[in-house]
Every structure is written in C-alpha cells, then in structure tokens.
Amino acid sequence: MEFSAQQIAEYLKGKVVGDPNVKVSNLSKIEEGTPGTLTFLSNPKYTEYIYKTKASVVLVNNDFVPDKEISATLIRVENSYAALASLLSLVDSMNPRKTGISSSAVISAKAKLGENAYVGAYSVIEDGAKIGKNASIYPQVYVGDNVTIGDNVTLYPGVKIYKECVIGNNCTLHAGSVVGSEGFGFAPEADGTYGKIPQIGNAVIEDNVEIGANTTIDRATMGSTIVRKGAKLDNLVQIAHNVEIGENTVMAALSGIAGSTKIGKHCMFGGQSGVVGHCTIADGSMFAAQTGVIGSIRVPNQGFQGSPHLLASEYMKSYVYFKRLPEMRAQMNEMRKEIDELKSLLEKK
Amino acid sequence: MEFSAQQIAEYLKGKVVGDPNVKVSNLSKIEEGTPGTLTFLSNPKYTEYIYKTKASVVLVNNDFVPDKEISATLIRVENSYAALASLLSLVDSMNPRKTGISSSAVISAKAKLGENAYVGAYSVIEDGAKIGKNASIYPQVYVGDNVTIGDNVTLYPGVKIYKECVIGNNCTLHAGSVVGSEGFGFAPEADGTYGKIPQIGNAVIEDNVEIGANTTIDRATMGSTIVRKGAKLDNLVQIAHNVEIGENTVMAALSGIAGSTKIGKHCMFGGQSGVVGHCTIADGSMFAAQTGVIGSIRVPNQGFQGSPHLLASEYMKSYVYFKRLPEMRAQMNEMRKEIDELKSLLEKK
C-alpha cells in the first residue's frame, strides 16, 4: 500500500514541510533510507543523517531546526518517536493474528480456554489451567496445572509456565521464557551438602507485563514472586524467588534480582546490573549497566553506578581520578621527595 | 488441614511459647503473615516484623531473645530455617507426583525406561538412552542418543540433553536448561575466519545436582565437562566445555565459568560472577556478586571481590578510598601548593 505524505500527516495530526504528494510504501532507518520509504528522527545522535537520507519522508519533532538543506519531505509532529510507534502499530495490525486450536496440542479436559484462542501445535495445557479471551499460544508452550492466564495474552513458542502461576491480562511472554521455576533455596547441612527448601509458593505476573526471550522468573518459597503491572523485562533477565518488581519498572537484558528483594515502581535497570537479596529499592531508582547494588536504597529517583553501587555522579567523579591514579602516584612521589629535601634543608639551617 | 502449635512443635521437636492450641492451616512470610498461618524468623534483617506479624505461630531459633511483646505463639527450635524447610517438605510431599507415559511422547524402541517413570507429552527419548527409576520427565523434554539418566531424576519442561551425556541420581534440571551443547571451540584460520573444533566429549552431571532454568552446560572437546555431586547451579548459569565444578559448590544466577577451568569443592559464586578459562580455584573459595576471576586461586576458603578479583577485604578497603578520590585529589592539590609555598619561603630565608 502507498500513502502520501499528506495522508500520513493527517493520520498523525502533523504538518507537512515539502512535497505533500510524495508517496511512501515502507518504513526505513534514517541511515538506510531509500526512496519510497518513510523514516524518523528522534535521537539527536542521528541528526547528521537527515541531511543525506534518501528516504522520501522524515518524521521530526516540532522543535527540530535544520541547519542545512534537507531533500526529504518532513512531517512535523509533537513526538516523532511516538508518531513512528503509531505507524508501526498500524502496519503491525495488518498482520492477521493466528487462530484455531491445533489438533496436535494436548489440552486437558479439566482446562478452560477463553473465546477466540489460538493454540499452536505441541503445546500442552494441563489440568485446571484457565486461559482468558483472545489468547495466542504459539507451538511448544507448556502451561502447568492450575495456571491462570488473563485476556489478550501472547505466549511465544517454547514458553514454560510451572503449575499454580498467574499471568495477568495483555501480557506478552517471549520464546523460551520460564515462569515459576523453583527458587535457589538450599540450606547447608552438617555434612557440607545442601538440603533443598521446597518452593511451595507461585509467581504472579500482573497486567501489561512483557517478558523477554529466555528470561527466568522463579516461584516463591511461600507466597508469591510478583511482577507488578506494566513492568517490562528484557531477554535473559533473572528474577529470583520472593522478589517483587514494582509497576512500570524496566530491566534490560542480563540483569538479575536476588531472592526476596523488593524493587519499587518506575525503576530502570541497565544491562547486566544486579541487586543482592533481601533489600528494598526506592521508586524511580536508575541503575547504569553493570551496577551491583549491595543493599537497600531509601531515597527515590536517584541514579547509581559501580559495583558496589555509588551515586552515579559520585562514581563517575571517582572514576575520573581512578584513570589518573598513575599520574597521582607520580605526583605523590615527587611531593615526597620535595618534602624530604625541605626537611634536610631546614635541618641544615 | 489444620494443625495446632503443639502438634507442629512435636513434629519439629520444638517448644511452644504461648498458646499451644492455636491452629494454623497455611504458611506465610513474616512480613505478610495472616491469622491462621505459620511463619518463621531466621534472617535477623526481618526481626522487626515479629513484633507486628499477624501470623498465629512463628518458628524462632532457641537463642532468639525478644525485646518487645509478641502476640504470636512461638515455637522454639534449634534452627528455624531448617524447621521451616522440614514443614515445606511435608506440604510439598502432599502433592501427588505425575505418573504415566504419555502416548504423545516419542520413545525409541532402543531406549530403556526404569520403573515408575513419568514421561509427559511431546518429550523425545532417542536411541540407546537409559533412564532410571522414578524419573519425572515433563513435556517437551529432549533426551539425546545414548544419554544415561539415574534414579529419581526430574527433568522439567523443555530440558534438552544432547547425546552421550550422563545425569546422576536425584538430580533436578529446571525448564529450558541445556546439557551437552557444543563448547565454544574455534581455531583462527589464516584468512581471518574461525574453524570449528568438533566437541566429541560429553557432559557428566553427578548425583544430587540441581540445575536452574535456562542454564547451559557445554560438552567437552574430549573427555567430560563435569558437575560434581551436590553442586547447585541457579538459573542462566554458563558452564563452558571441559570445566569441572566441585562437590557442593553453589553458583548464583548469571555467573559463568570459561573453558577448562576447575572449580574446587564448597565454593560459592555470587550472581554475575565469572572465572576465566584454564585455571584452578581452591576449595571453599567465595566470590561476591560480579567478581571477575582472572587466574588460579591456590589458598582455600578465601573471599574475593572486584574485577579483576582481589581479596574481598582488600577490595572493600580500596573501594572506600576510591569513593574518596576526589577529596584525596583536592588534598593533594592543597599539599602541592603548601610545598611550593614552603620552598619559596625557604629560598627567601
């Protein structure tokens, strides 16, 4: 399908600068734009590309001020990234959803499937499981005994949900993710071995949560491990037993939260960051990639970095001097010498 | 089912302080305790909650001395965490084990299954595989050619075991874990590409090992990658080819051991810690989260931290001064100025 810049601007409530009749039929990245495509500029890092992109149309923010000529037609909107997202959603909505229940799925007679469900081949839905409306359960998914799943949930191929767990409405779980595995609970025995602590709780994922590919969320020893509504977990994230992740908290790939820690709302975790067990993290805390948090954080909305964690601003200040330590050492040696010289001079006087 | 504090105390060989007739029917976390539940206090971090918990019964250590009034009935035991574990095991043992061989499993005629096995739907057991007694093989598990699995082993959904690997007795492998994948063996060629080194060894998991969800254990180039008895690996752990993990060593999530490294017995790895290849780590070594070990450790029972690793005590001492580097730099500048002043003063005299 082709659309003119004018049609798109109307859809996005934006304003055309340039040729309103130019047509596009696809989307592109600004650095790879080709004629007939629409692209966008949001991250200022990419500004240089707007002057040379071959895309026909570029979405830009209202406040964007070009400092050179631009050959593409611009569509000015309040938020170019949000506008792009809305176009992507439009394109995405044109893909028909998969439907039907595969005859190669094993669905317990004691399970309940909501209306309009899709269940792919080789998926297994065990006794007592309840699945809401419009579920999309791809092939090779495992839904354990008495699992409850809300409406409009997508489980991509190979998702595994252990018994008794709960998934809210509008959640998306990516391929290979695991919910409800047994926590790392072992008690040291007198003979040096570890005895297993059974994990009789469950994991509860609230509404509007997205869970990345091969991410793992352990069930609780007692009670529930909880991922609160709106949280977004990237790929290969680890959530240990009895953890609570607050609303709208986002965690980048390869980050992990150890047992019984409670993370506040609206926190942001960079990749490969982690938090030790049994602590509480205030709302709005932000962690740079690879931060290692070793205890509770009480003051909200602060940024942290380093392992163990420091305030990000303090860490970076100290790190500047870390880089210069060899120079500092040399200067100290120089001072040491000069002090000795001064002392011997003074003694002579 | 309901039990009185007295009945539970008798089962645990503990002593009731308070009302022996109060009844409980469930377990709870101390900070979330509700009437009719039993909870426990072990980690001193949670002591404050014992004075306000609404749980009816609390397991405490014999040496616990309250400093305020407690409304709950206490059961004093030698080790409250171990006592809790024993109650959890009791509850857990009431869940009936899954049984039967699903007609939707593909089991080679050349494979052997021990007595009393459970094999779930869509699992595949290849030629020559031998599986011991009381195996619980959940759906969608893959057991490759000539794999040997001991007695009382649980393989959760989606576990994949490559050909020729060996799993001991009483092991538990969580969903999505992989045993026997090919190690990262590549030899640089003259043209800048990498040639593959075939990995013809296997992986051997000894008795009583637990392997977390989506953890990966590579097969050896030659011989065996070995996880010794009693070791416990958390989720998303990486064990490279030809590694040996010692008895009763525990590794937290997202930690990794590079190729051919030999880890001693009773070591403890914090989350996101790692060890480089081709080294040897002494028994009882302990690694803080995110420690990066860059060589062999010969002296047993020491703690390490930092990347590269230092003795934990030394790392933390240095880190205290790292935090104060901007202050140190300012003090050095001050001293520099004062030395210059002293020098010019002396010159004048």
Next chain:
Amino acid sequence: MEFSAQQIAEYLKGKVVGDPNVKVSNLSKIEEGTPGTLTFLSNPKYTEYIYKTKASVVLVNNDFVPDKEISATLIRVENSYAALASLLSLVDSMNPRKTGISSSAVISAKAKLGENAYVGAYSVIEDGAKIGKNASIYPQVYVGDNVTIGDNVTLYPGVKIYKECVIGNNCTLHAGSVVGSEGFGFAPEADGTYGKIPQIGNAVIEDNVEIGANTTIDRATMGSTIVRKGAKLDNLVQIAHNVEIGENTVMAALSGIAGSTKIGKHCMFGGQSGVVGHCTIADGSMFAAQTGVIGSIRVPNQGFQGSPHLLASEYMKSYVYFKRLPEMRAQMNEMRKEIDELKSLLEKK
C-alpha cells in the same frame, strides 16, 4: 579403530619422534591421558603435563623443545591445535548424520524443504518457510512463517525462529536459542506506563555463523538485526534489536549488545562484557571479560577493560594503584603531618 603414530603422522603431515608403531584408539586431555590415547600440547600452561602424561602419543608444535625426558611418542606438526582439530573432525565425521522427516513433525504444506533434510519429532515449520539442502532440524524446533534457512544448517532441539527471519548457509544454532524475538522497544507515556513499539523488522544471520545455547537475538524495529558471516556467539548472549555484529566477531557467554549498536569485524568480547546502545565499535576491538563499553570506539584493534571501558593497559595500570589506595592514603596522611611540621618549624625560625 586403532591407528599407529606413523599413520596419524602421515595423515597430519607431521613427523614422529619415538615409537612409530605405538597404537592409539581414542583421544584424551593431556592431564588425564591414558595408554592407548592420543593427546596434544598447545597452551603453554599445560607444558608440565607432557612429562608425566600416560597418553601414548602427543601432538606438539614443531618448535616445542622439551627440557626433560618424555615417555610418550611425539608427533611434531606445524600447529598442534589445528592438527587436533583435524583429528576431531575425522572422529566426528564417523557419526552418521540423522536423517528422515519425522511423522510427528508439523510441516506446513506451504513450506519448502530442501533435499536430504532431517526433521525431528515435534518440530513445527510454518507457512512459507524455505529450508535449504542437508538441513538438520532436531526435535521441538520452531521455524516461523516465511523464515528462510540456507543449506547445511543445523538447528538443535528447541531452537525458536520467529517469522520472516533469515538464516544463511552452514549455520549452527544450539538448543534453546531464539532468533527474531521482539526487541525491547517501549515509549514512555504521559501516565508513567510504557507503550509498545511494534517490531516489524527481522533478524538476518549470514553464512557460517554459530549461535550458542539459549542465546537470544531480537528482530529489528524496522530493517534487520544482522549477524554477519563467520561470527561466533557463545551461550546466553544477548543481541538487541537493530544491532549489527561484524564478520568473524566472537562473543563469549553472557555478553550483550544493546539496541542499534554496530560492532565491527574481527572483534572479541570476553564473557559478561557489554556495549550500550546506539554506538559504533571499530574492527578488531578486544574486550576483557566484564568490560562495560559506554560509547563508540573509532580506532581499530585496541584492547579495553573496565566499566566504563578504558584502554586495557591503562585500566590495569590504574587498577594496580587502586589496590594500593589504602597505602597511598596513609602516605598522604604522613606527608600532611610533615608539611604541617615544616610549616610550624619555619614559622618559629
């Protein structure tokens, strides 16, 4: 099968030192060598073992000079590791490849399978998928709609490839790896929640790529996430949306690249290292384990370490002084005292 040292030397174009008639029937690690086996010495760390190994034959480099007597027969070759690799390949090639299309696979009538394909039980190949010659698709694999897969590709059990992705020739994907999952694209909304950015691009894996167990590669928002030919990714690696990994770049386990970053050719990433999003990394860059790269790198062929990254040589120099910070602090305190003494002395004079 048994071979004499002479026969093996001829195959490898090497030279026998010792008994040319000694026979071996298996391969072993040098530290575990037993009579009747062949081993090799390549990494100098293992040199000590050549004097005590019980292996019958050892492959060594032409330039190896023993400093003690060696009981084993040696075969001198130009590159002992490459020679071993060629023997391993020989052994490996004796394992017959799996063949046939399992009746328990679900293969869409609208999919195309090349000649000589193996498809295992419970694999799913969706509409429009095209798979090249000599494919080995193990059980429980998922190949989504319109996926294109080249010749001689191996997909181990449980691999999941989302719709529209492309896999080149001669690629190997290990168990549980995921290609084409949706990137971590969320736009903050005014109410503090995150709106999903649909990911309508795909992931393209070029020829000769190996992808480790449980590694995850996200599809692009628009365009393609690309892993260029010859790249090797270890287990549990994360490649975010719109990333490009250059030719022959190798990444060790648990490393991750954030969104839209472009990695050059021939780079090497140590375990647990990571790169932030939206940057460009020069060809030949090398990263020590746990390095955290926070921006673009323009100069090729340099080594880096630390978080944030520094030149490896600078990081290690600074780290030496980091270790000595308590000593530096003490020396500064001493100097401070002496300066004060000098000042008061001077005042008195």
